[in-house]
Amino acid sequence: MSSAVSKPLVFHSPVPSVRPTGPVTVHLVNPSHLSFGVGVITPRWLFVLAAATPTAYGPPRIVDETLEALDLETIQPGDIVGIGIHTGNALRGYEIGTAVRARGATVIFGGIHATLYPDEAQERGAAHAVVSGDGDVVWPMVIEHAVQGTLQSRYDGGRVDADKFVPARWDLLPEGRYMWGSVQTVRGCPKHCSFCSVWRTDGQKPRQRAVDSVVSEIVELRRRGYRFVALADDNFYPVTLADLAMAERQNNTARLEQLRGLRAERFELMERLAKLPRDMVFFTQITMEAAEDGSFLDAMRNANIKGALVGVEAVTPEGLKDVYKGFNQAGEALVDQLKKFRQHGVYVLGSFIFGLPSDRAATFDATADVAERAELAFAQFVMLTPYPGTVDFAAWEKKVGEEVEKVAGIPITRHWLIPQEKRPKVYSPHPVMTPDEIRSRTQAVWDRFYSLRRVWERSKCTPTLKSRVAFVLL
Numbered sequence: 001m002s003s004a005v006s007k008p009l010v011f012h013s014p015v016p017s018v019r020p021t022g023p024v025t026v027h028l029v030n031p032s033h034l035s036f037g038v039g040v041i042t043p044r045w046l047f048v049l050a051a052a053t054p055t056a057y058g059p060p061r062i063v064d065e066t067l068e069a070l071d072l073e074t075i076q077p078g079d080i081v082g083i084g085i086h087t088g089n090a091l092r093g094y095e096i097g098t099a100v101r102a103r104g105a106t107v108i109f110g111g112i113h114a115t116l117y118p119d120e121a122q123e124r125g126a127a128h129a130v131v132s133g134d135g136d137v138v139w140p141m142v143i144e145h146a147v148q149g150t151l152q153s154r155y156d157g158g159r160v161d162a163d164k165f166v167p168a169r170w171d172l173l174p175e176g177r178y179m180w181g182s183v184q185t186v187r188g189c190p191k192h193c194s195f196c197s198v199w200r201t202d203g204q205k206p207r208q209r210a211v212d213s214v215v216s217e218i219v220e221l222r223r224r225g226y227r228f229v230a231l232a233d234d235n236f237y238p239v240t241l242a243d244l245a246m247a248e249r250q251n252n253t254a255r256l257e258q259l260r261g262l263r264a265e266r267f268e269l270m271e272r273l274a275k276l277p278r279d280m281v282f283f284t285q286i287t288m289e290a291a292e293d294g295s296f297l298d299a300m301r302n303a304n305i306k307g308a309l310v311g312v313e314a315v316t317p318e319g320l321k322d323v324y325k326g327f328n329q330a331g332e333a334l335v336d337q338l339k340k341f342r343q344h345g346v347y348v349l350g351s352f353i354f355g356l357p358s359d360r361a362a363t364f365d366a367t368a369d370v371a372e373r374a375e376l377a378f379a380q381f382v383m384l385t386p387y388p389g390t391v392d393f394a395a396w397e398k399k400v401g402e403e404v405e406k407v408a409g410i411p412i413t414r415h416w417l418i419p420q421e422k423r424p425k426v427y428s429p430h431p432v433m434t435p436d437e438i439r440s441r442t443q444a445v446w447d448r449f450y451s452l453r454r455v456w457e458r459s460k461c462t463p464t465l466k467s468r469v470a471f472v473l474l
């Protein structure tokens with residue numbers, strides 16, 4: 001057990017992996033069925049686990065299949081292959097695991113999907129070992145065990161304390177391949193939205209990284225030519241004014257101190273970001289409550305955090321209740337709150353969900369109205385999808401029970417295992433609307449929000465004609 005993790009590392013039975021006899025190469029693979037040559041955002045886990053790999057084995061070979069597919073010829077018997085999966089790329093990950101194991105490599109899975117379904121990674125992905133939770137601390141131990149021939153079938157990396165987060169190895173970035181770097185400043189989210197797995201896997205206690213560690217990664221990315229950095233946080237605003245007021249009301253001095261400390265660190269981070277050259281642009285994800293906190297928004301603007309994804313989700317109180325997001329505002333108060341971001345110089349990408357149980361035909365237009373009146377720079381309208389690990393998923397799985405529909409012999413509650421070409425889009429069932437109705441109404445909202453006339457109107461937020469044109473093209 002390590003003091004660095006809030007849960008013990010759990011080991012299961014040893015597995016007969018190949019004990020390497022020659023030099024070992026460590027490979028880290030980010031699976032994807034499609035490769036585009038270039039990527040938008042750096043998949044951070046690759047560069048974090050690369051940094052956690054013991055230097056004795058040399059720099060790991062990083063393969064991001066969103067850039068190009070893994071070349072199996074590069075895998076030699078005795079090599080160690082770490083594969084990180086989320087639900088969407090799990091099947092490709094399993095193909096890779098099976099193929100590299102057949103070549104004599106030791107196969108280790110990790111990432112959110114492997115955390116949720118470790119057995120699956122073993123059964124379908126030929127994993128010798130599966131790591132759940134954070135890899136930062138446990139990964140070097142897994143490698144040592146693999147090399148010594150004492151690998152166990154399961155490792156639990158737990159939730160690593162913030163001071164043990166490993167900074168990414170940006171020296172291993174391929175040149176000119178990504179547009180945005182990604183740096184995590186806080187992990188975990190105190191909320192508990194029903195469609196989101198983050199609070200269940202990353203926990204509700206915010207684990208905030210030390211300011212120096214964050215800033216030095218950003219400086220390194222800048223030296224490597226990056227001007228755009230996504231702050232890959234679950235929620236950049238982990239302490240709200242309401243949290244502070246509650247702790248005060250309860251006379252809970254210890255909690256108040258802790259919350260004030262976290263808040264002060266946020267401001268310290270933003271002050272440091274504000275001192276970086278002005279051509280740096282940051283983007284993050286934040287809850288709407290930040291709108292009540294003018295000084296926080298001002299600090300964001302000064303820090304060049306130009307934009308934030310705000311999970312609006314629903315415009316009615318019923319819709320917010322559906323997703324356990326009662327802390328958001330609805331109706332006119334919502335419009336006012338969203339406008340505040342803009343008033344303080346932070347552009348909002350509003351994220352809305354359609355297909356909530358209380359949604360009706362009229363909800364679509366009402367949402368489009370709010371999105372327009374709230375002066376959002378961008379918006380996304382997604383259909384309610386039951387992601388594994390969420391409250392919604394558990395309810396859906398229970399509801400369909402044994403009667404579950406199958407595609408290619410696979411229950412749709414395991415839709416990620418259905419071959420890509422046959423895989424249906426899976427949405428949460430709705431009491432009165434069919435998925436097709438929700439889909440076509442959702443599309444109509446996209447079309448309305450992104451009509452050329454409206455986009456041109458919104459592009460006024462940029463300073464020059466040239467930048468207005470760029471905005472429209474974006």
Ligand code: B12
Nearest residue numbers: 043044045082083084086087110111131134135136197232
């Ligand atoms: C930043 C982010 C994005 C960015 C950047 C993605 C990228 N290229 O990296 C953008 C905005 C593009 C994005 C898009 C999407 N995302 Co996203 N994203 C995140 C977020 C907030 C942080 C990810 C991150 O960088 N974390 C930092 C790294 C270091 O942590 P990590 O990836 O968890 O890795 C650690 C461990 O998991 C483990 N580990 C990981 N891999 C491996 C491998 C091995 C071998 C080992 C040992 C350990 C290990 O060790 C690492 C270090 O501790 C997460 C939330 C979260 N907390 O994970 C959601 C999250 C991953 N996203 C999610 C989703 C759903 C999506 C989208 C599908 C959304 C959509 N509807 O389009 C798309 C899919 C994009 C794609 N095809 O990859 C879900 C995934 C749920 C699931 N069950 O799969 C998450 C968990 C958020 C949520 N609400 O639940 N995302």
Ligand code: SF4
Nearest residue numbers: 189191192193196234
């Ligand atoms: S506020 Fe965002 S990150 Fe937090 S639980 Fe809700 S959706 Fe997930």
